[in-house]
Amino acid sequence: VFSRGFRIRFLFAQCVAYLSIYFFINNIIRTGQVSFRYLWIVLCYFPFTILTTGRAELLKLVIFGTLVFSIIYLNRKCYSFSSKKRVLCTIVVSGILFIIAFFFYGNFTGKVISSTRTPLVILSHYLGLSIPALDKVLEKTVMESGYVGTHTLGGAYGNLRSLGMNLPHVGGFLPFVLFNGVDTNVYTSFYMYIMDFGVSGMCIILVIFGLLFTFCYEELKYGNASDYMLIIYAMYSYSYIMAFHDEGFLDMISTKIIYNCLLMWALIKFLKIKYAKV
Numbered sequence: 001v002f003s004r005g006f007r008i009r010f011l012f013a014q015c016v017a018y019l020s021i022y023f024f025i026n027n028i029i030r031t032g033q034v035s036f037r038y039l040w041i042v043l044c045y046f047p048f049t050i051l052t053t054g055r056a057e058l059l060k061l062v063i064f065g066t067l068v069f070s071i072i073y074l075n076r077k078c079y080s081f082s083s084k085k086r087v088l089c090t091i092v093v094s095g096i097l098f099i100i101a102f103f104f105y106g107n108f109t110g111k112v113i114s115s116t117r118t119p120l121v122i123l124s125h126y127l128g129l130s131i132p133a134l135d136k137v138l139e140k141t142v143m144e145s146g147y148v149g150t151h152t153l154g155g156a157y158g159n160l161r162s163l164g165m166n167l168p169h170v171g172g173f174l175p176f177v178l179f180n181g182v183d184t185n186v187y188t189s190f191y192m193y194i195m196d197f198g199v200s201g202m203c204i205i206l207v208i209f210g211l212l213f214t215f216c217y218e219e220l221k222y223g224n225a226s227d228y229m230l231i232i233y234a235m236y237s238y239s240y241i242m243a244f245h246d247e248g249f250l251d252m253i254s255t256k257i258i259y260n261c262l263l264m265w266a267l268i269k270f271l272k273i274k275y276a277k278v
Contacts, residue, residue: 008259009048010048011256011259011260011263012263013044013045013048014045014048014057014260015260015263015264015267016041016044016045016267017041017042017044017045017061018061018064018231018234018235018264019231019264019267019268019271020038020039020041020042021038021039021042021061021064021065021068022068022227022230022231022234023038024036024038024039025065025068025069025072026068026072026227029069029072029073029076030072030076045061049061049105050105050108055101055102055105055106056242056246058098058101058102058105059098059102059238059242060235060238062094062097062098062101063234063237063238063241064234064235064237064238065094066090066091066094067233067234067237068230068231068234069087069090070087070090070091071220071221071230071234072230073086073087074087074221075220075221075223079221099123103119103122106122125182125184126245127245129179129182129184129186130184130186130187130188130244130245130246131188131244132179132180133177133179133184133185133186133187134187134188134190134191136177136178136179137175137177137187137191138191138194140177142195145168145170147167147168147170148196149196149197150168150170150195150196151170151174151191151192151195151196152192152193152196152197152250152253153170153196153253154170154172155250155253155254155255155256156253157169157170159255173185174186174187174191186245186246188243188244188245188246188247189239189242189243189244189246189247189248189249190202190243191247192247192250193205193206205249209239209240209249209252210240213233213237213240216229216233217233220233227268228264228265228268231264231268232260232261232264235260235264236248236251236252236257239251239252
């Protein structure tokens, strides 16, 4: 459990790191020069990612950098065939680098390679276990609580309780199931929506998110969007990229996205004013 002060510092470090990566990549593509002065400050963000005890934040960082490079580079090259091939190569290299960092990060949280947990076993658990686990957990009988959105709206329940409303504590860790001798409580992004709104409700929610992300991408693709929109889009695109593994769309309906957007806007505004005076 992290304090509110830590969460604020985490969000600030995250926005600074993402903005630094954006400047680094943008400078390479537009000037052809590699300037690491934009990149060194990202190192200050890594201790925060380790304290989360997982590797999701590291993956988000890789996805952000890859998307920023892909969109800026493709726009600059007018989506030529050769530029698309280079982007595909970049995605492959990014994936390999992430896998290396994935195993390295495990040394900080006790998730190390052993005789029974070989690299192949670990990757198969992280990449493929969530789908059969979803099947297992949906076979169970679920008791209805009488409250709406107890899986997806945990943040809203907490905010309403802080205003004095008598509501239960919801959310938290999901129940575990056993599959092929392995305990897991990761059930793809579908589990929470099915539990709260049923299959039809899940489809409606995913269609809405799909339309939103498609609209943003089309604006970015044809160069009609600002740099700020590109950064926010790349920050939250992990939610659909990781849909096969875990729930990421919840960040889109929480107060966290408001803090992130406001903080990123303030940082960009500050830098524009600062460099305008130079």
